[in-house]
Amino acid sequence: MPSHLHFTSMTLGMAPPATPLPLIGVMGGTFDPIHFGHLRMAQELAESLGLAEVRFIPSATPPHREQPMTSATQRAEMVALAIAGNPLFKLDTQELERQGYSYTIDTLQFLHEGLQGKARLCLLMGMDAFAGITSWHRWQELLQFAHIVVTTRPGAALPSSNLVLDAFLQTHMLSDAQQLPIQAEHGIWVQEITALDISATKIRESLAYGCTPRYLVPDKVLEFICQHDLYSGTSRY
Numbered sequence: 001m002p003s004h005l006h007f008t009s010m011t012l013g014m015a016p017p018a019t020p021l022p023l024i025g026v027m028g029g030t031f032d033p034i035h036f037g038h039l040r041m042a043q044e045l046a047e048s049l050g051l052a053e054v055r056f057i058p059s060a061t062p063p064h065r066e067q068p069m070t071s072a073t074q075r076a077e078m079v080a081l082a083i084a085g086n087p088l089f090k091l092d093t094q095e096l097e098r099q100g101y102s103y104t105i106d107t108l109q110f111l112h113e114g115l116q117g118k119a120r121l122c123l124l125m126g127m128d129a130f131a132g133i134t135s136w137h138r139w140q141e142l143l144q145f146a147h148i149v150v151t152t153r154p155g156a157a158l159p160s161s162n163l164v165l166d167a168f169l170q171t172h173m174l175s176d177a178q179q180l181p182i183q184a185e186h187g188i189w190v191q192e193i194t195a196l197d198i199s200a201t202k203i204r205e206s207l208a209y210g211c212t213p214r215y216l217v218p219d220k221v222l223e224f225i226c227q228h229d230l231y232s233g234t235s236r237y
């Protein structure tokens with residue numbers, strides 16, 4: 001090419017190459033209580049996607065489900081105990097400080113504004129949560145603020161009858177996880193993780209039946225449950 005013909009991507013009308021940015025995982029949940037399913041999911045995503053950190057954000061007043069059995073403060077304390085010592089994991093209590101329902105869109109918007117373009121957000125969720133996403137408040141706007149990273153979960157599949165969800169996935173699915181740090185237009189990535197059939201519901205049920213959730217939750221979390229006699233009749237563990 002003659003030296004005076006110097007075309008840039010801008011002059012050719014193409015999008016400029018995006019700069020890779022650090023990725024921050026956003027792990028919302030009720031965490032009633034936090035368990036190894038949550039922790040392993042966050043760890044595997046942090047490693048496979050190269051996340052700079054994962055923020056655990058307990059929902060104070062979840063809009064889509066029965067209200068938790070324990071207070072938001074107790075759930076946040078259990079998260080703090082569970083993640084202590086992992087330099088990648090951080091507790092973020094912003095939803096405890098807000099009034100009304102804890103909408104994920106508000107949390108993402110707040111985080112996105114605080115980052116001022118210095119990092120990209122990845123909203124992390126299991127397949128069960130993603131299957132219900134079209135009922136979330138302002139769900140179509142989630143991708144304005146974050147990528148969505150969906151993990152496999154035992155017993156959870158995409159509902160084949162939800163055409164809206166299917167179209168959402170097909171339209172925004174990324175072809176490669178390598179796109180996450182560089183692609184300014186947010187997309188959806190589905191990641192397979194180690195299948196751990198652990199749920200907070202089963203943990204609460206086993207405690208109610210007088211069984212221990214030992215080896216399903218970190219020991220410190222179990223100690224906290226016992227000390228505060230959460231989920232009924234647990235003090236003997």
Ligand code: ATP
Pocket residue numbers: 028029030031032036037038041124125126127128129151152153154196197198199200201202
């Ligand atoms: P509950 O049984 O009370 O509904 P849960 O175990 O599903 O609770 P949540 O706090 O509701 O836990 O989940 C927070 C997030 O973690 C959700 O996106 C959920 O899909 C995901 N998650 C929880 N447990 C697992 C697991 N074992 N494998 C993969 N993802 C999980």
